Amino acid sequence: LLPYLKIYVDKNKGRNGAYILAGSQMFNLMEGISETLTGRAVLFELLGFSFKELFKHNLADHTTKDCFASIYKGFFPEPCVHNVELNSFYGSYIQTYLERDIRQIRSVHDLRLFQQFLELLAARVGSLLNLNEISKECAISHTTAKNWLSLLESTRIVYLLRPYFKNVAKRVIKSPKIYFTDTGLLAYILKYPDYRTLQSGPIAGAVFENMLVMEVLKNKFNASKRFELYLYRDSNRNEVDLLLDFGFKVILIEIKLTKSLQERDWEALLRIQKTLKAAEAYIASLVENEIALEKNIRAIPWWKIEKVLK
Incomplete structure (x- = not known):
């Protein structure tokens, strides 16, 4: 498809936005775009729904209970708009992610260990990341843990909030905080049965923080700020x-x-x-x-x- 789009774009240079390509399988798509559509495509990264997109009514009426109900449901279109059952949706999402996306990456040989690694990250949401500790708990090398974390970040499962230093060179050598790009996925990985248990649980503050950090990130992406x-x-x-x-x-x-x-x-x-x-x-x-x-x-x-x- 992409080579034909390149021919069309080159023949119709005055017509912008003729095609919109969307999809979650980013590896193959980005590889194709970089090879054939360099300088001919504008890239937009979309996470889940933002507050502005999802909540049409007055958010001032939202109680703490409503807030955690939203956190638990997450911000993907299927559960939010189409009311897809949460366990079914997130279970399928994880399975598809592991079997389709991850199997394409040769560095991941043991999907069971990889899922355990994902669960250990989820348990540390909102905390400074200690990869040495996680790699020991997961019985993998530090190098493997670093590679897997990079994979999760590049596929937009997790987001690393890196520390600020006036010396730019120092930013990459300090520990970041770990967040998940969707709180519903996070709640599913942590096996919370409902939003009430999540709200009263030990990481309620961390998942609340996760939601708001992602809201700022969505605003940056959506408005190209x-x-x-x-x-x-x-x-x-x-x-x-x-x-x-x-x-x-x-x-x-x-x-x-x-x-x-x-x-x-x-x-x-x-x-x-x-x-x-x-x-x-x-x-x-x-x-x-x-x-x-x-x-x-x-x-x-x-x-x-x-x-x-x-």
């Missing part, structure tokens, strides 16, 4: 969940699964603001309305996180 996402953690253990680097400015976002914010929740933000000279900082949480906490620090409802990017 030019900023990068990082985590920030300095030698004094001052940490913020998200640092958005626009080049000419940075924005700090802390994510808290709580309605009752205390002063200690934004003390680190104040210190990091002074270090980076960041003009804006936000805490995205379960608060119902925007609250001015300090001169340049605001608490915002979780569903308003897109406002930060405008």
Whole structure:
């Protein structure tokens, strides 16, 4: 197909957007595009639905229960729009991913071990990644773990939020945080039976954080915005969940699964603001309305996180 599209595009250079190619099998598609359609195609990366796409009604009416129901369901079209049964959909998704995509990669010989590796990553969502620890638990070499992680990242199963350093060369040698690109898939891998168990479980805060980090990433992709996402953690253990680097400015976002914010929740933000000279900082949480906490620090409802990017 792609060679014929190349002929058409070259003959009709004034007509843009004549064809839209979509699909989840990215290895073969990207290989074909790079070989035949270089300079002739615009690439858009689409994750699951964003809040804006999925929720047409007023999100201010969303309770914490509704929030976790959405987290548990995930943001793929099939469960969200077509109400496909969740266990059936995600079970088939994992099986298809392992049998179709992964079998094409020669570095994965034992799919059972690979699935165990995936489960160990899921259990550490929202945490700094320690590949040495995971490789030992999974009884694989560090090199294999590194290769498998790269595979999961390139196929958009996981997302690595890398740390921010003023020295760019240092960014790639520090531990990133691990997230999953869809929270429904994450909940399925972790074997949560329903959203209530997830909401009351030990990683509720981490999956809430996962959802909001992905929402920012979706906004970046969908609107083709030019900023990068990082985590920030300095030698004094001052940490913020998200640092958005626009080049000419940075924005700090802390994510808290709580309605009752205390002063200690934004003390680190104040210190990091002074270090980076960041003009804006936000805490995205379960608060119902925007609250001015300090001169340049605001608490915002979780569903308003897109406002930060405008």
